[in-house]
Amino acid sequence: MIKSLQDTVRIADGVDMPRFGLGLYKARAGEEVYRAVRFALDSGYRHIDTATFYGNEEDVGRAIRDSGIAREELFITTKLWPTDFKNAEEVFQKSLASLGGDYIDLYMLHWPGTDETLRYRTWDTLLSLRGKGLIRAAGVSNFTVEQLRDMYKKTGAYPANDQVELHPWNQQRELRKFCLENKISVTAWGPIFHGHLSEEPLMEEIGRKYGKSAAQATLRWHIQNGITVIPKSVKPDRIAANADIFDFELQEEDMKKIDALDGKKMFAWDSAKFDGKVE
Numbered sequence: 439m440i441k442s443l444q445d446t447v448r449i450a451d452g453v454d455m456p457r458f459g460l461g462l463y464k465a466r467a468g469e470e471v472y473r474a475v476r477f478a479l480d481s482g483y484r485h486i487d488t489a490t491f492y493g494n495e496e497d498v499g500r501a502i503r504d505s506g507i508a509r510e511e512l513f514i515t516t517k518l519w520p521t522d523f524k525n526a527e528e529v530f531q532k533s534l535a536s537l538g539g540d541y542i543d544l545y546m547l548h549w550p551g552t553d554e555t556l557r558y559r560t561w562d563t564l565l566s567l568r569g570k571g572l573i574r575a576a577g578v579s580n581f582t583v584e585q586l587r588d589m590y591k592k593t594g595a596y597p598a599n600d601q602v603e604l605h606p607w608n609q610q611r612e613l614r615k616f617c618l619e620n621k622i623s624v625t626a627w628g629p630i631f632h633g634h635l636s637e638e639p640l641m642e643e644i645g646r647k648y649g650k651s652a653a654q655a656t657l658r659w660h661i662q663n664g665i666t667v668i669p670k671s672v673k674p675d676r677i678a679a680n681a682d683i684f685d686f687e688l689q690e691e692d693m694k695k696i697d698a699l700d701g702k703k704m705f706a707w708d709s710a711k712f713d714g715k716v717e
């Protein structure tokens with residue numbers, strides 16, 4: 439189990455990913471995202487998760503440059519949206535130019551998309567980017583066990599990482615087991631209920647027992663399960679508090695109570711049907 443914000447997990451040869459990062463979905467481009475990233479980096483965060491879809495890569499890049507932290511100390515991820523699969527190389531180059539530096543640490547297919555031929559052709563592009571040293575690890579997001587199996591069948595390899603919706607209401611046990619068995623690292627998106635934390639009274643109750651907040655209790659549950667988390671906040675007090683979870687441990691009885699919440703609700707689009715087109 440990790441003991442600090444900067445502890446890592448090895449996701450590919452020589453590639454170590456900090457198990458705690460800052461998520462940036464719905465962090466508004468401009469000063470909002472710039473300030474959040476600057477504050478997070480100043481507070482010790484080293485893993486930043488963005489995507490072309492979030493529309494904020496340029497400001498993330500600006501915050502990284504202004505932080506003065508050496509690039510090799512950071513772990514930067516971004517993702518390619520399915521409607522961009524056809525222009526993967528070009529869209530990647532734009533992301534790299536926006537984020538700055540010479541490489542992306544982990545580059546992911548954001549969703550599998552519905553065109554399998556295109557999916558695996560795009561995956562080949564990621565492997566070629568990796569071959570050129572432009573990405574350090576190639577990953578996916580929102581892939582189901584079935585889609586991971588299919589990927590292995592068609593390409594002979596698994597991705598380094600699968601980033602999926604994962605929180606106490608949607609614990610992804612089958613996928614976690616499959617990924618563990620096949621050495622695929624798992625990152626939880628929506629780790630604190632994807633903005634619905636206040637709707638789960640148990641987290642507040644358990645947090646109170648340890649003098650911690652509902653968010654801290656939830657993030658601690660992930661850490662004790664060995665799950666990588668990227669909670670999003672643009673508020674300095676929350677960015678700092680969310681990471682302040684290394685000084686307590688949830689007892690077995692509380693872990694079990696949280697385990698029992700599984701299956702209550704999920705938020706993601708259906709990975710088998712979603713083609714990336716949004717209104």
Ligand SMILES: NC(=O)c1ccc[n+]([C@@H]2O[C@H](COP(=O)([O-])OP(=O)(O)OC[C@H]3O[C@@H](n4cnc5c(N)ncnc54)[C@H](OP(=O)(O)O)[C@@H]3O)[C@@H](O)[C@H]2O)c1
Nearest residue numbers: 461462463579627628629630631632633653669670671672
């Ligand atoms: N791969 C994918 O398809 C995918 C999908 C969704 C998300 N993601 C990634 O995963 C990251 C995290 O997921 P998410 O943003 O969906 O959900 P989340 O991190 O579970 O929840 C974020 C929400 O919780 C609020 N929040 C943060 N800290 C809090 C606290 N201490 N107490 C109460 N509320 C708090 C945030 O608001 P404030 O900002 O106002 O604090 C925001 O509304 C994303 O930002 C993104 O990087 C990936």
